[in-house]
Amino acid sequence: MRRNEPLRPAYVFLTLIFIFLFGYLIFSNWNIYKKRTKFNRGLKLLEEKLEKAEKRNQELKKAIAAVSDKSYIEKVAREKFGLKKPGEKVVVIKREKVEFPPREEETKSQSFFGRCFESFKRFWESIGK
Numbered sequence: 001m002r003r004n005e006p007l008r009p010a011y012v013f014l015t016l017i018f019i020f021l022f023g024y025l026i027f028s029n030w031n032i033y034k035k036r037t038k039f040n041r042g043l044k045l046l047e048e049k050l051e052k053a054e055k056r057n058q059e060l061k062k063a064i065a066a067v068s069d070k071s072y073i074e075k076v077a078r079e080k081f082g083l084k085k086p087g088e089k090v091v092v093i094k095r096e097k098v099e100f101p102p103r104e105e106e107t108k109s110q111s112f113f114g115r116c117f118e119s120f121k122r123f124w125e126s127i128g129k
Contacts, residue, residue, distance in 0.1 A: 077083040
């Protein structure tokens with residue numbers, strides 16, 4: 001082949017086909033890579049969900065085992081339903097709410113508007129009674 005000879009149309013056609021195929025392969029490979037990374041992320045999320053579900057399943061199995069325990073059933077029956085064994089006496093202790101007076105620092109640290117609001121609130125409550 002001489003240098004001044006024009007290229008044959010067959011060579012040009014084959015070169016264009018080769019370039020087209022090479023571009024198509026690169027494009028296809030890129031799409032496959034994107035899909036694979038997307039599926040891998042989804043797989044990781046599903047594996048994490050599965051791990052959480054397995055932990056929750058173990059917790060529930062432990063809770064079921066505890067509920068089926070006779071001493072736990074007896075404890076719940078006593079506390080929630082007030083049941084007792086024959087011959088037992090039940091003693092109920094009521095808890096009273098204990099209110100402590102505000103500390104001196106808290107009353108001094110209130111702003112002017114806070115004290116005015118408290119005064120207005122007490123006045124309004126006295127009118128309502």
